[in-house]
Amino acid sequence: MGTSSLARPSLPRWEHAGPGTECVPGDSTFKQRQRGETRWRLARTPCPSSLGLKCVASPWCYPFMDIPWEDVRLFLAVAETGSLSSAARKLRIGQPTVSRRLAALEYTLGMALFRRGVDGLRHKKPAQEGLTVVKSFSIESAAFASKTLAARLPRKPRLAGIPWLAFAPPMDTLPPNPQLEQLIPGFTPVFTSDNYLVLAAAAEAGMGALPMPVMRHAFAGPSQLVPLPVELGPYKRLTYHLVCAKSALDIPRVRLLADLFVSEMEAAIAAVA
Template identity: 30%
Template sequence: MALDWENLRLFLAVAETGSLSAAARKLRLGQPTLSRRMAELEESAGNPLFIRQTQGCVLTSTGEALLPAARRMAEWASEAESSLIPQPHRPSGKVRIAAPPGVAFEVLAPLAADIRTRYPELQLEILSGVATLNLARGEADISLRTRRPGDADLLCLAEVHCPVRVFVASQYAARLPAQPALADLDWITWAAPYEQLYSKQALEQAIPGLVPAFTSDDFNVQLAACRAGVGAMVLARALHRRSLLHELVELDLDLGPEAIGELYLVVHKRQQHLRRVQCVVEALRDEFARLEQTGSHVPSP
């Protein structure tokens, strides 16, 4: 099967705009020509790539499978074009970073301001979620993970280790006894379907029969409840420059010797030489180094 790159470029435009007419306008191409090229590509692929609907196009399973590869080809084509531009040139394009919710909120969102100042032509896309995205399939360019990858094609470029502690709002801390026990606290933690995450598991091991006071499937909602004084959260110590944990009080409570958080900066070896990816990796490694030097750390999910 030989797929024409130009047809793949057109396919990507249709997939990203959601319709043949929108893609034709974006590409400044006649819609009949675009339809014909998509038919050629579908013939080469051996299966339909789109379901044509009144309001646009929806990818078929074959189209979904082809999309990550088409995106990577577009990225490499852009990088090849950039390599021909006389130096120095500023990196441009989209960089997708996958991270657990706490890391995305506490670390990546604030750090984006620094990255954009240094590289104003980069577009950052933060993919916040519990599931680990597949870098080999192009689901993200960079991944911040709480476990070291075992795949030989994935490179771990930096890592941070940190203690996991208990945090509350100052108004909540003022209501506590002098030396509270873990069971004395009103706990804020994960709701279904994320009960398997470390913070919930650590609490259930430390407090038999745990009944949380507040649960949510959204990290931002949990943190907002904690800041409002609803109760306590298990968080990795994250006292970096812009951390919201500066607003909270850390309690002197022991969660056990295994209460250690880890964070790994991971890229696929195929992506490591892309200039736009290198720039973001450099910024992330600098932030990791600052955290290690100051004794501050990053949050676990």
């Protein structure tokens, strides 16, 4: 990606939309005073609606939590791989497209998200302020199918002989698609959707098999799915990340939900360990 200098945007003005809070712009932060407390935030991170703050004079105030999913995927792919070419292969799009979309994202946010060097791209502190991995989970996976479908398959089915369900674009770079493509030459799913709940419902209806985590949590509904006797090889255990905007974690209801999700996942994983 060619180097180009981004004009530094003017900082946003903030005003309080309700009593009890005052916000003062700074060089890269604004100070928030509420009930005698002082906290600092990045100037271009989303203002917490729960505190009644609103941006009144800057197009550069683009909430990270409102970034389109496609741009979040691109950011994470570049951060994970460290290069535009590797990110392009991971996302299965052209490198010029990755370069153009990353430049557009940085322009929208008004900041450079990565430091370019001979050893690749490294995300800078502003990017770290934008997104954070709240928790990572290593979870065992298995291929699940309805009892009806499982009864129709051979006792020891081959991976290539199973009707698979998988994600449709733009979610097709997420598991299980890349893993099944590595395990099955010419992998072609019988049904795709960009919605996980739709895929789970299709599995329940007997349309195909779906790799899923081997765990049951308190929020899971009733299920008739059973694990198939197949090996997923090196992809039997995958790592899942709970990713959230750092600024969003300052919102009590978001933090409460994130903590609840983490505690429930840890309990469910421990139950099958």
